[in-house]
Amino acid sequence: MRAVVLSGGGSKGAYEIGVWKALRKLNISYDIVTGTSVGALNAAFMTQKDYLKAMLLWFNLDSSMVYDSTVNIQSNKDFVKHAKKILLDGGMGVQNLEKTVNKYINIKKIYKSPIDLGIITVKYPFLQPVELTKKEIPPNKFTDYLIASASCFPAFPKKKIDDNQYVDGGLYDNLPINLAISMGATEVIAVDLNAVGIKRRVKNKNIPIQVISPKSSTGSFLVFDKMSARKAIRLGYNDTMKAYHRLEGNVFTFKKGVLQANYDKYKDAYIEFFHSLLNSQTKSFVSKVIHLSIYNRTFREIGNDKFFKRFNEIVERVGTIFNVDESVIYSMDKYHNVLFERLDDFSKQSFAEIHSKRHSSKIKRLFHDDLMIAYLYHYLLESFNIKDISNFILIFPNAFLSALYLYVIKESR
Numbered sequence: 455m456r457a458v459v460l461s462g463g464g465s466k467g468a469y470e471i472g473v474w475k476a477l478r479k480l481n482i483s484y485d486i487v488t489g490t491s492v493g494a495l496n497a498a499f500m501t502q503k504d505y506l507k508a509m510l511l512w513f514n515l516d517s518s519m520v521y522d523s524t525v526n527i528q529s530n531k532d533f534v535k536h537a538k539k540i541l542l543d544g545g546m547g548v549q550n551l552e553k554t555v556n557k558y559i560n561i562k563k564i565y566k567s568p569i570d571l572g573i574i575t576v577k578y579p580f581l582q583p584v585e586l587t588k589k590e591i592p593p594n595k596f597t598d599y600l601i602a603s604a605s606c607f608p609a610f611p612k613k614k615i616d617d618n619q620y621v622d623g624g625l626y627d628n629l630p631i632n633l634a635i636s637m638g639a640t641e642v643i644a645v646d647l648n649a650v651g652i653k654r655r656v657k658n659k660n661i662p663i664q665v666i667s668p669k670s671s672t673g674s675f676l677v678f679d680k681m682s683a684r685k686a687i688r689l690g691y692n693d694t695m696k697a698y699h700r701l702e703g704n705v706f707t708f709k710k711g712v713l714q715a716n717y718d719k720y721k722d723a724y725i726e727f728f729h730s731l732l733n734s735q736t737k738s739f740v741s742k743v744i745h746l747s748i749y750n751r752t753f754r755e756i757g758n759d760k761f762f763k764r765f766n767e768i769v770e771r772v773g774t775i776f777n778v779d780e781s782v783i784y785s786m787d788k789y790h791n792v793l794f795e796r797l798d799d800f801s802k803q804s805f806a807e808i809h810s811k812r813h814s815s816k817i818k819r820l821f822h823d824d825l826m827i828a829y830l831y832h833y834l835l836e837s838f839n840i841k842d843i844s845n846f847i848l849i850f851p852n853a854f855l856s857a858l859y860l861y862v863i864k865e866s867r
Contacts, residue, residue, distance in 0.1 A: 455485040457639035458500060459631050462491025462624040463647030464606065466672045468512045468683035470496045470645050472690020473666055474505060477643070479691075480698055484643070488572035488634040490623040490651070494603040495555065498596075501571040501588070502563035511558050512687060517678045519554045551604070555597050565593055572633045574623030575602040578612050583626035585633050624651030631656050631663065645690075647672065666690075666697050669705045670780045688781035706770050707783050716786045717765055724765070724862045731858075752855065772856045775823045790863055797860065800828035823853050830857035835864065 458477070460470050470493065477484070489497030499508035511519075564571065571588040591599050595615060602613040602620035612619040627633070628651025631644055635658050646653075646667040656663065668689055673682035692707040701707050752764045773780075773789065776796040784792075808821055808829045821829075826846065830853060833843055847854045 455638050455640050456483065457486035457488060457634035457637070457642050458484045458497075459629060459634050459642055459644040460487065460489035460493030460496050460500075461629040461645060461647045461649060461653075462489075462493050462604070462622065462651050463628075463649030463672075464492055464676055465515075465674065465678045465683065466647040466649055466668075466686060467492030467496055468515070468686035469647060469668055469672050469690035471499075471508055471512045472687040472692075473643075473645050473694045474500060474508070474690075475687070476691045476694030476698075478505060479695070480700070482643070482698075484569065486570045486572070486634055486637050486639050488574075488630045488637070489603075490574045490628050490630050491604045491606065493628075493630075493645070493647075494573040494600050494623065495559075497571055497573065498559050498564060498600060501567050501569045502560050503567065503569070504558075504560065504563065507558055509687075511554070512683050514680055515678050515683050516680055518550060520551045520678050552597070552601055555600055559597060559600070561593050561596055564588065564596065570637055572630065572637050573599060573603045574627055574630050574633060575599060575605075575613075575620045576623055576625045578619045578621045581625060583623075584620065585630070585636075587637060622651075624649070627652060627654045629653045631661075632658075635661055664697060666694050668693060685779075685781045692781065692783060701783060703784075704766070704770055705780055706773050706778070706789070707780070708789070709783065709785055712784075712786045713766055713769070714762075716769065717762055720859075720862050720866060721761070721765055723866060724859065727858060727862055768855050768859050771852060772827065772859060775827060775853075775856065777824075793860060794864070796824075797828050797831060800825060800832075802832075805829045805832055823850070823856075826850050826853040827856045827860070830854055831860045831864075834858065834861040 458474075460467075463469075474496075484500070487497040487500045489495070496508065499505070565588065573586055573591075575584050575586070576582065577584055586599060598613065598615045599620075602615060603623045605611065605613045605620060606622045606624070610622075612621055614620075623630075628649065629644060629646050631642055632654055634642055635656075640661065642661055642663045644663055644665045646665055648667055668686075670689065672686040672689060673679065692701060695701040696703060696707060700710060702710055702713055752761075752768075772793055776793060778789075778792050778796070782788075804825055805828070808825070830843060830846060830850070834857060
């Protein structure tokens with residue numbers, strides 16, 4: 455029996471809907487869903503099999519559908535700024551969240567569904583874990599327990615059910631794999647949002663577990679913003695398709711096969727240009743470069759699979775430094791075009807300032823990596839002579855390797 459396990463993480467939960475989208479695309483079915491906090495809410499959607507309704511909710515979600523607070527939370531700083539008021543008020547009210555849950559969750563569908571459901575909450579003040587399966591929750595209390603699982607105290611108030619009070623299940627297990635196994639799972643797809651909360655050690659080591667987790671930021675867990683949610687959905691889809699080898703990349707996502715083709719096309723020129731630069735310099739400089747760990751680690755792997763990995767790390771590092779959108783699925787031409795568009799944003803006046811301070815002992819503190827990459831790239835284009843930038847090659851090795859990659863692409867076009 456296959457289980458999907460969904461972690462807590464507030465607004466990051468949009469990522470889990472992207473994972474679900476990919477599982478549907480891959481025709482991967484499931485028999486059990488367990489979740490904590492926002493994962494419990496998404497687990498309810500997956501149990502009632504209302505993908506389109508879940509997508510509609512997350513695609514248009516904003517803070518007014520979650521909070522009913524006089525405090526406007528647009529960032530973590532807003533929460534910190536108003537923390538005293540929020541705490542004195544007993545947490546941000548969740549009546550709007552309860553209305554949203556009641557609007558979108560279909561109790562009848564959940565209890566008629568063949569999919570089993572498990573959620574976790576914690577009894578307050580004793581912090582006693584409460585693990586509940588669908589059959590253990592009275593239908594008229596179902597949404598109450600969903601809210602209880604997501605009651606991130608003290609940001610949210612405690613949830614009272616009958617004579618007991620409950621808080622967020624992440625205080626016991628934010629990724630309830632063990633609950634899924636106890637419900638009969640023989641394999642697990644676990645979506646870990648890397649959010650604050652306790653994760654329990656998996657007790658049964660014989661159960662195969664496919665972990666899917668964001669490689670880049672999915673926003674602040676307290677800020678519900680539809681643009682951030684839409685990006686998180688795309689990231690969840692991309693990471694799942696990469697986990698099942700339908701797409702490729704690490705932080706960025708590329709169409710299948712393009713990284714190998716890019717490597718085959720440019721790796722020889724990249725190696726050749728690097729060595730020709732070194733050969734034009736004194737032995738003392740070459741010795742310094744070779745002994746820098748990053749150059750040593752990168753080029754000693756030539757001829758084996760590790761160099762392929764190092765090469766692609768450089769490919770993606772440029773995009774990260776240039777703040778390229780990680781949620782897009784790229785061909786290499788599309789990715790390179792975005793990189794060169796970023797390069798066009800830098801002015802030659804900035805390059806002149808760098809060049810004038812190239813011998814400064816404070817150079818590393820003066821300029822960011824994106825500007826340094828652009829400067830080194832343009833310098834290589836104008837003069838394939840590294841005498842004047844030898845200092846930068848030693849101080850900014852990552853920037854130089856990135857600039858060299860861009861130079862090779864440009865020269866080969």
